[in-house]
Amino acid sequence: MITIRPELLSPAGDRERLEMALHYGADAVYLAGKEFGLRASAGNFAPDEMRSAVSLCHSLNKKVYVTVNVLPHEHQLLSLPAYLEETADASVDGLIIADLGVLSLAKRHAPNIPIHISTQLGVVNSETARMLYDLGAKRVVLAREMSMENIRTFRSRIPKDLEIEAFVHGAMCVSFSGRCLLSNYITQRDANGGACSQPCRWKYHLVEEKRPDDYFEISEDGGTYIMNSSDMCMIEHIDDLVDAGVSSFKIEGRMKSAYYAAVTTNAYRHAIDDYLAGKSFNPLWLDECMKVSHRKYSTGFYYGDPGQYYADAHYFTDADVCGIVSTCDDARNAVISQRNKFCVGDKLELLSPDNEPVSFVLKEMFNAEGESIQTAPHPMMDVHMVLPEKCGKLSLLRKIR
Numbered sequence: 545m546i547t548i549r550p551e552l553l554s555p556a557g558d559r560e561r562l563e564m565a566l567h568y569g570a571d572a573v574y575l576a577g578k579e580f581g582l583r584a585s586a587g588n589f590a591p592d593e594m595r596s597a598v599s600l601c602h603s604l605n606k607k608v609y610v611t612v613n614v615l616p617h618e619h620q621l622l623s624l625p626a627y628l629e630e631t632a633d634a635s636v637d638g639l640i641i642a643d644l645g646v647l648s649l650a651k652r653h654a655p656n657i658p659i660h661i662s663t664q665l666g667v668v669n670s671e672t673a674r675m676l677y678d679l680g681a682k683r684v685v686l687a688r689e690m691s692m693e694n695i696r697t698f699r700s701r702i703p704k705d706l707e708i709e710a711f712v713h714g715a716m717c718v719s720f721s722g723r724c725l726l727s728n729y730i731t732q733r734d735a736n737g738g739a740c741s742q743p744c745r746w747k748y749h750l751v752e753e754k755r756p757d758d759y760f761e762i763s764e765d766g767g768t769y770i771m772n773s774s775d776m777c778m779i780e781h782i783d784d785l786v787d788a789g790v791s792s793f794k795i796e797g798r799m800k801s802a803y804y805a806a807v808t809t810n811a812y813r814h815a816i817d818d819y820l821a822g823k824s825f826n827p828l829w830l831d832e833c834m835k836v837s838h839r840k841y842s843t844g845f846y847y848g849d850p851g852q853y854y855a856d857a858h859y860f861t862d863a864d865v866c867g868i869v870s871t872c873d874d875a876r877n878a879v880i881s882q883r884n885k886f887c888v889g890d891k892l893e894l895l896s897p898d899n900e901p902v903s904f905v906l907k908e909m910f911n912a913e914g915e916s917i918q919t920a921p922h923p924m925m926d927v928h929m930v931l932p933e934k935c936g937k938l939s940l941l942r943k944i945r
Contacts, residue, residue, distance in 0.1 A: 557798040558587030569813030572607035607637040628653040670701035683707035699789030714796025777841040803865040835863040867941040896939035
């Protein structure tokens with residue numbers, strides 16, 4: 545029996561995604577306040593919402609880390625001390641920091657909150673890690689450009705109590721550790737201030753200066769997405785990550801849906817638990833990763849250069865969420881809150897944290913008035929049906945493509 549238990553760290557862009565991540569097995573979540581985080585377009589958390597989130601997580605013996613990972617300009621420094629004090633008052637379990645000045649301020653204004661060094665700082669060697677440790681860091685989030693062998697060597701050369709966090713799933717960036725000025729240059733939206741417009745995902749052509757309306761193809765097959773990265777999926781390699789010394793497995797995605805937070809967390813929870821129990825990898829959990837919206841998967845830089853994905857910038861998935869279980873009694877009578885249209889005759893799957901997905905064909909359903917209906921077209925409408933097995937609140941229904 546393997547006794548080393550890595551932390552599963554999931555994204556929480558808002559309260560709904562937070563609850564899904566917790567329900568489906570996250571050991572910890574990371575989120576941001578309304579300022580100083582690098583996902584300004586996520587829902588994020590106002591001060592009272594953050595305190596409530598921390599209270600919920602702590603009641604479940606889970607942890608909350610707050611991203612304070614912008615690279616602040618002078619005018620932002622004025623309000624940063626008060627914000628750090630707010631996070632300390634909320635009793636968060638860690639601050640994710642990308643800037644040495646912010647680290648210095650955190651030590652003064654939130655002295656009892658552990659400091660985690662963001663991937664944005666680009667830690668790729670043990671000397672940098674030891675210096676950050678001497679400055680008070682408890683954890684470093686590795687640059688995504690680190691290989692598995694580099695991580696093994698890195699782990700052997702840093703203090704034993706310095707934790708290593710690494711991304712295991714989600715989107716990657718063409719720029720080194722996310723430090724990009726392309727968005728600033730093209731759209732005047734500051735990527736390092738949380739407002740990236742993701743121009744690396746766009747399709748580019750050549751334009752000749754005297755013919756500004758003529759777009760010339762870059763390649764034989766058309767304009768190319770020359771900076772578009774593949775997504776990362778390391779679910780088949782839990783053993784290597786643990787062996788290399790990674791103590792926290794991080795899922796990217798604070799901008800992604802509650803469904804994404806649930807399904808990816810659930811898949812990695814089962815894969816990690818199977819590994820800890822000495823079981824071989826179950827391909828079912830890789831199949832689950834195919835049922836969230838994603839680009840072509842790779843293993844990032846862990847085993848070599850992942851390359852770019854030039855074909856397109858499209859996301860694809862093998863399934864679509866169609867409802868969330870509100871209630872389900874012992875007789876399997878359930879109330880479903882609709883998320884996407886579905887109909888009688890559709891092949892559906894029921895996903896809950898404790899069981900493998902269950903497939904079934906929907907034979908009948910009813911509206912809130914008890915009338916038989918053939919389709920559920922209205923967003924958030926309540927639908928009544930009998931499920932194939934008893935399940936709890938926040939279980940998911942999805943339609944297979």
